[in-house]
Amino acid sequence: MLLKGFLCLVGFWMYADSGDGCPQFNLTVMVDTEGEKVTSLQTHLVPSDRKPSLVVLTVRKNQPLRVKWVVHNVDKLFEFSDVYVHFFAVEEEEVGQEKLPDLGRDVAHEGVMTMDFKPGEKAEGTFSLTLNKPGAYLIRAETLYMADSVHEHDHFAAVEILVE
Amino acid sequence: MTIQKKWLSVCVSIGMGIFSVAQTRAEHAQIELVVRGKETQKVAIADQEPPLGGVNPRPLLKVKANEPLVMQFILTNIYPHGVVNAVKVRYFVVKVKQTKQKQVPDLKTGVVTMGTIVMNFKPKCKVGARLRFRVSEPGVYLVRSDTVHTKSDHEHFSSIDLVVE
Numbered sequence: 001m002l003l004k005g006f007l008c009l010v011g012f013w014m015y016a017d018s019g020d021g022c023p024q025f026n027l028t029v030m031v032d033t034e035g036e037k038v039t040s041l042q043t044h045l046v047p048s049d050r051k052p053s054l055v056v057l058t059v060r061k062n063q064p065l066r067v068k069w070v071v072h073n074v075d076k077l078f079e080f081s082d083v084y085v086h087f088f089a090v091e092e093e094e095v096g097q098e099k100l101p102d103l104g105r106d107v108a109h110e111g112v113m114t115m116d117f118k119p120g121e122k123a124e125g126t127f128s129l130t131l132n133k134p135g136a137y138l139i140r141a142e143t144l145y146m147a148d149s150v151h152e153h154d155h156f157a158a159v160e161i162l163v164e
Numbered sequence: 165m166t167i168q169k170k171w172l173s174v175c176v177s178i179g180m181g182i183f184s185v186a187q188t189r190a191e192h193a194q195i196e197l198v199v200r201g202k203e204t205q206k207v208a209i210a211d212q213e214p215p216l217g218g219v220n221p222r223p224l225l226k227v228k229a230n231e232p233l234v235m236q237f238i239l240t241n242i243y244p245h246g247v248v249n250a251v252k253v254r255y256f257v258v259k260v261k262q263t264k265q266k267q268v269p270d271l272k273t274g275v276v277t278m279g280t281i282v283m284n285f286k287p288k289c290k291v292g293a294r295l296r297f298r299v300s301e302p303g304v305y306l307v308r309s310d311t312v313h314t315k316s317d318h319e320h321f322s323s324i325d326l327v328v329e
Contacts, residue, residue: 128278
């Protein structure tokens with residue numbers, strides 16, 4: 001009985017709070033263009049007190065970009081059901097801005113999918129992107145609504161694009 | 165074995181065969197595809213291959229070169245018999261020779277925009293995307309969203325012909 005209680009406690013701890021340094025979901029965003037490639041540095045948690053690290057790629061107007069995103073359940077034990085994965089590329093006011101831009105009519109590319117992630121399972125996607133207006137853009141992949149569950153947080157990875 | 169038992173055995177075998185064929189031919193995806201121009205839009209509903217090019221008439225949208233366009237699709241997996249792993253969903257705009265062209269180009273040249281998603285399909289799962297694009301060169305283009313690798317004898321798609329003037 002004591003052992004069962006202990007295992008439940010350990011299980012709940014592992015499921016509910018993994019901390020910023022050890023997310024159970026790894027998200028990666030990669031942007032490839034004309035031989036140059038950048039990759040998001042880490043998976044960030046939401047909510048979190050830590051300031052997200054920035055990866056910025058500077059490109060020309062109309063330079064063709066290829067974006068790849070990967071969502072990977074790296075947990076060895078837990079399956080996560082009905083996970084919403086959301087990815088988008090949208091213009092922002094400036095590189096590094098804290099507030100998420102509005103995902104209204106002007107979003108350049110946006111997608112969503114739902115999937116059960118067994119331990120070790122992943123989903124991935126690619127899309128081409130051409131930005132014809134100078135400015136700052138955010139490319140981000142994220143999980144949605146996990147923060148509302150026992151998991152208590154969501155995850156995201158991002159790369160920012162500066163179009164000159 | 166009595167005659168009745170033999171007859172029952174034959175009936176069960178035939179029944180299982182029919183069930184198996186029905187299962188392989190079953191619908192497993194609905195794809196609503198929309199292409200929106202400045203003043204007009206077209207919607208396509210799901211079709212399937214084979215036969216090459218499907219059976220439903222393909223909607224046609226006429227737009228101007230460099231007109232801002234939006235492509236949007238929502239795919240709902242309606243296959244109820246378990247999870248299908250590593251399904252690829254593609255969505256793209258590619259130049260073609262003519263309207264109503266049945267053969268999809270190889271997607272190595274003439275691609276205006278393209279996306280892919282590889283995921284496990286659970287019953288009732290959904291996947292979709294919305295993207296803005298422009299076509300600068302007049303001609304005929306195919307806008308299409310489809311499934312690949314569903315381990316079935318057919319694949320689902322929705323498509324719209326885009327004539328850029």
